[in-house]
Amino acid sequence: SQELEQSPQSLIVQEGKNLTINCTSSKTLYGLYWYKQKYGEGLIFLMMLQKGGEEKSHEKITAKLDEKKQQSSLHITASQPSHAGIYLCGAQNAGGTSYGKLTFGQGTILTVHP
Amino acid sequence: DTGVSQNPRHKITKRGQNVTFRCDPISEHNRLYWYRQTLGQGPEFLTYFQNEAQLEKSRLLSDRFSAERPKGSFSTLEIQRTEQGDSAMYLCASSLRTATTGELFFGEGSRLTVL
Numbered sequence: 526s527q528e529l530e531q532s533p534q535s536l537i538v539q540e541g542k543n544l545t546i547n548c549t550s551s552k553t554l555y556g557l558y559w560y561k562q563k564y565g566e567g568l569i570f571l572m573m574l575q576k577g578g579e580e581k582s583h584e585k586i587t588a589k590l591d592e593k594k595q596q597s598s599l600h601i602t603a604s605q606p607s608h609a610g611i612y613l614c615g616a617q618n619a620g621g622t623s624y625g626k627l628t629f630g631q632g633t634i635l636t637v638h639p
Numbered sequence: 640d641t642g643v644s645q646n647p648r649h650k651i652t653k654r655g656q657n658v659t660f661r662c663d664p665i666s667e668h669n670r671l672y673w674y675r676q677t678l679g680q681g682p683e684f685l686t687y688f689q690n691e692a693q694l695e696k697s698r699l700l701s702d703r704f705s706a707e708r709p710k711g712s713f714s715t716l717e718i719q720r721t722e723q724g725d726s727a728m729y730l731c732a733s734s735l736r737t738a739t740t741g742e743l744f745f746g747e748g749s750r751l752t753v754l
Contacts, residue, residue, distance in 0.1 A: 529681075556741060567643070567730060567745035568682070613681050617741065625672045625734050625743050626695065629681030 529614055529630035537636045538604050546599045546633045548614030554594045556617030558627060561610050568613065571599075601635075609637045641665060643746035645731050651752045652721055659717045660749040664733030671714050672743065673706055674730040675699065682730055688714060689736060721753045 528551045538544050548557070556575050560568040572581045574590035574597060581588050585602045601608055611634050615627035644663040652658050664671050669690050674682035685704070686696045690711040700706075703721075708714040718725055728750050732743040 558741065560745075565728075565748070565750070567747045568732075568743070569745070570740075570742040573741050615681070625670055625687060625732065625741070626684050627682075627743075628684070631679065632681050 529616055529628060531612075531614060531630035531633050533633060534631070535634040535636070537638065540605060540637055540639050541603055544601050544604055544635070546612050546635070548597045548599070548630055550595045550616055552595070554590065554597070554616050557590055557594075557597045558615040558617070559588050559597075559599050560613045560615060560629075562613060562632070563610050571612075604635075604637045606637045606639050609635055611635070643731055643733055643744050645729075645746035645749050647749060648747065649750050649752075651754065653754050654723060655720055657717065657719045658721055658751060659715055660729050660731075660751075662714045662716070662731030662733075662746060664713070664731070665744055666712075667735065668733035668744070669711070669736050670734045671708055672732040672734075673714070673716050674732065676728045676730055676748070677726075685716075718751070721751075723753045726751055726753045 530549045532547045558573050559571040562568045572588045577592040577594045579590045587600045590597045611632045613629050613632045615629045646661045650658055672687040673685040676682040684697050685700050686706050688708040691708050703719045706716045728748040730748045732745045734743050
């Protein structure tokens with residue numbers, strides 16, 4: 526089965542700083558998703574990447590999938606307190622019949638100090 | 640806002656009792672998913688439905704767990720003879736089968752505490 530490892534497990538930054546969260550897979554990724562979760566709440570979709578070398582941005586968040594499709598990074602520029610939360614990467618299983626059956630990493634807890 | 644709705648939000652029960660969670664997906668979504676999340680971990684897939692058909696179940700879903708989506712709209716997840724290890728957040732998500740982004744819309748979850 527596919528496993529996803531996220532690093533770091535937690536991150537504390539000062540407002541305005543840039544940061545990067547990594548997600549590494551034990552197998553080739555066929556669809557890599559980034560979600561954000563506020564503590565005790567549901568997940569909010571951020572971005573999906575499918576092609577090697579693909580990069581997507583939304584506001585101050587950029588996600589990339591490497592050429593080998595085994596690692597993804599999430600970069601936040603000029604962090605704000607509103608970026609605080611748990612960031613989760615999720616992978617679609619190869620050959621799966623449902624896009625929604627995902628294997629998630631353990632999450633990265635981001636704290637942004639004003 | 641007619642997002643995914645889950646009830647109850649919190650449930651505390653004694654070991655051995657049965658509990659049932661309900662999920663109301665976004666109305667036009669034909670796919671519905673259940674995930675379980677324990678503290679400090681990412682969500683784990685349990686099962687999913689396309690309309691009323693349960694298409695896949697994880698090995699995590701023991702015979703004490705049963706999920707239904709009788710009319711292809713809301714879904715229920717029942718846990719019989721609860722154990723302390725069942726304590727977790729149970730998340731429901733929905734999506735459109737034809738969606739190209741693969742985005743899942745999650746509810747806020749139902750937190751179960753088994754004493």
